[in-house]
Amino acid sequence: MSVDRPLPVPRTAVPLGISDPVEKARAELKATLAAIEVKGNLPRRMGRAVDKGVARVREFRRTNPAGAAAAVVGAAAATGLVVWALVRAYTR
Template identity: 65%
Template sequence: MSTEIPVPRTAVPLGITDPVEKARAELKAALSAIEEKTNVPKRVARATDRGVTAARRFHRENPTGAVAAAAGIAVAAGLVVWGFVRLYTR
């Protein structure tokens, strides 16, 4: 009974002996790697998901700190907007 191990899209499976098949597999893996690297919206979505997960974990472990951090971010954003408006109106 042979069970195949799943191979990532960006990898070349082992055991290919035919040079043409190996070249095709290498090209397919290279193109997949390029697609993964250049797909910015997908990478941003993954980074956002990681950030949301980390923020939720921080909130569960330290609710007071999470509220303080949110308030600090809101104050900083308000100060930045206030500074830009002040510079613009002068």
């Protein structure tokens, strides 16, 4: 099955076949600005990373509930230990 439609070009790529130098420069500038936006948009990147982390934790919790409970208890104990150590260091 042959389809003669062009493949979609990512926002950060320059389409092939542009012969006009002005249009090519505009396309390169547009692709460069899109790449800068993708790389430099830290809130969006952090949001995606947090979403991936939440999905991994939910999957771990679903497949291993005892391990998830142990991880929560361990994290709470570690937090308590750090707070205790800071208060103890401050009061001495």
